[in-house]
Amino acid sequence: MTARTRRVPEISRPDKVLFPDDGITKAELAGYYRTVARRMLPHLRERPLMLERFPDGIGGHGFMQKDVPGHFPDWVHRVELPKEGGTVTYPIADDTATLVYLAGQACVTPHRFLSRADRPDHPDRMVFDLDPPGDDFAPVREAALALHGLLDELELPSLVMTTGSRGLHVVVALDRRDAFDDVRAFARAAADALVTRRPDRFTTEARKKARGDRLYLDIQRNAYAQTAVTPYAVRARPGAPVAAPLAWEDIEDPDLDARRWTLRGADALLARNPWRHPPRPRSLSRARTLLDALTA
Numbered sequence: 001m002t003a004r005t006r007r008v009p010e011i012s013r014p015d016k017v018l019f020p021d022d023g024i025t026k027a028e029l030a031g032y033y034r035t036v037a038r039r040m041l042p043h044l045r046e047r048p049l050m051l052e053r054f055p056d057g058i059g060g061h062g063f064m065q066k067d068v069p070g071h072f073p074d075w076v077h078r079v080e081l082p083k084e085g086g087t088v089t090y091p092i093a094d095d096t097a098t099l100v101y102l103a104g105q106a107c108v109t110p111h112r113f114l115s116r117a118d119r120p121d122h123p124d125r126m127v128f129d130l131d132p133p134g135d136d137f138a139p140v141r142e143a144a145l146a147l148h149g150l151l152d153e154l155e156l157p158s159l160v161m162t163t164g165s166r167g168l169h170v171v172v173a174l175d176r177r178d179a180f181d182d183v184r185a186f187a188r189a190a191a192d193a194l195v196t197r198r199p200d201r202f203t204t205e206a207r208k209k210a211r212g213d214r215l216y217l218d219i220q221r222n223a224y225a226q227t228a229v230t231p232y233a234v235r236a237r238p239g240a241p242v243a244a245p246l247a248w249e250d251i252e253d254p255d256l257d258a259r260r261w262t263l264r265g266a267d268a269l270l271a272r273n274p275w276r277h278p279p280r281p282r283s284l285s286r287a288r289t290l291l292d293a294l295t296a
Contacts, residue, residue, distance in 0.1 A: 007075065007097040011104040018057045018106060021238045024263060029234065030103035032263045037096040039270060040232040044099070046116040048079055048090030050227045051102060052109040058236040062108075066090055076101065079117040083225065092117060108236045111227035120224065121179050124281060126172040126187055127228045129163075129218035137257045139215045143194075143202055144168050144251050147217070150194055153294065154287040157279030160251060162258045164235035164243040168251075169228060175281040180224045186284050186291070187219035193295050231275070234263050242266075247274035 014027035033040070054062040068078050068089045077092040093099045093110060102110060114123040130143045144160055147170050151158045159171045174183065188204065194217060195202045203214040221228050229235070229243045241259035250256060261269045 007095075009097055009101040009104055011100075016057070016106075018054060018108065019238065019240050020057055020059050022240060022264075024240050026104060026106060029108065029240075029263070030100045032234065032266055033099045033103045034096060035266050036232045036270065037099050039273070040099065040230065041094065041096070043231045044110065044112060045092075045094040046118065047092060047112045048081060048117055048120070049093060049113070050111040051091065051105070051107040052111060052236060053105060053107050054236055055106045058108065058238075062236060064111075072105075073101070081117070081120050081225070088225075090117075109233045110230050111233075112230045113225070113227055114222065115176075115180070115224075119176055122176040123178075123180055123183050123222065124174050124176045125228075126174055126183050127219075127221045128170040128187065128191065129221060129228070130167045130170065131216040131218050132167055133211060133213050133215060138254070139201065140167050140258070141251050141254075141256060143215045143217065144170060146194055146198065146202070147190075148248060148251075150190060150197075154190065154290045156282055156284075156287050159275055159278065160246045160248060161231055162242075162244045162246060162256075162260065163229055164233065164241040164259060164261075165229075165237065166258050168246075168258065169243075173279055173281040175283050177283055177285075180222060183284065184219060184222040186288060187222050189291055189295070191217040191219050193291060196295070232269070235259075240264065242269060244269055245273075245275040247272075250274070 011027055011030050016026045018026055051065045066088050068091050076098050077094055078089050080087050080089045114125040130140050132140045156172050161169050191204045195204055202217055203211050204217050205211050231243055231245050233243045235241050240263035242261045244261040
């Protein structure tokens with residue numbers, strides 16, 4: 001065991017309440033991330049992060065942070081990546097100590113890149129964000145099952161997870177052959193194909209006023225330096241809901257919603273492991289051919 005894995009970060013102001021409606025403290029948040037680290041870290045390692053921080057609790061001012069602050073310890077891994085007109089130095093959480101340290105910095109939610117730091121322009125994840133028009137979760141379940149069916153037709157195995165907020169993410173593992181622009185174009189074409197099948201139910205229209213009561217198939221996260229919520233991450237909402245991996249059978253449950261699992265239900269969350277055997281990463285080459293045939 002290395003010195004890094006034995007490191008136990010000190011949590012400043014551990015009794016600071018971050019979730020006022022629930023009495024959840026910074027220490028409890030850090031304890032949750034320590035508990036789920038083994039399951040969560042494979043989804044974080046080597047990935048630049050954007051940190052959603054709430055120093056005064058979720059009822060106060062929160063902010064998104066990309067650049068690593070100067071006070072972060074040297075043992076927190078970093079990667080410097082280009083942006084327009086300069087660079088950004090992102091944190092990377094590749095061990096339990098870093099995950100706990102970030103919680104001690106009031107990072108409620110770590111959002112991850114869809115690519116890894118060594119090839120940031122080439123994603124190994126493609127994400128469809130299913131954003132409902134209202135509070136009814138039934139359209140999200142309907143969209144997820146329809147998208148799952150389409151991806152199966154395209155020979156692209158997919159995973160599904162709650163966001164802990166409003167909707168679901170459908171995730172496809174990629175082999176990193178394609179750059180972001182090509183992956184985004186494919187995701188848009190696939191979403192458009194689904195809309196063509198059910199134009200009354202789904203839309204790719206980014207303008208809210210144009211969506212009506214249709215569910216939005218959001219593919220915008222498939223771009224350089226964009227992020228998606230990490231599996232098992234806590235969300236800054238009352239009850240501290242968690243982004244939870246699901247089995248496709250779970251989507252059949254009419255009582256499912258995006259906030260079913262919470263920080264205080266970590267034991268129940270970890271008792272199940274629907275992503276235990278993830279699909280191998282795929283190329284989009286065959287899927288493009290199949291999609292072209294479907295839409296011809």
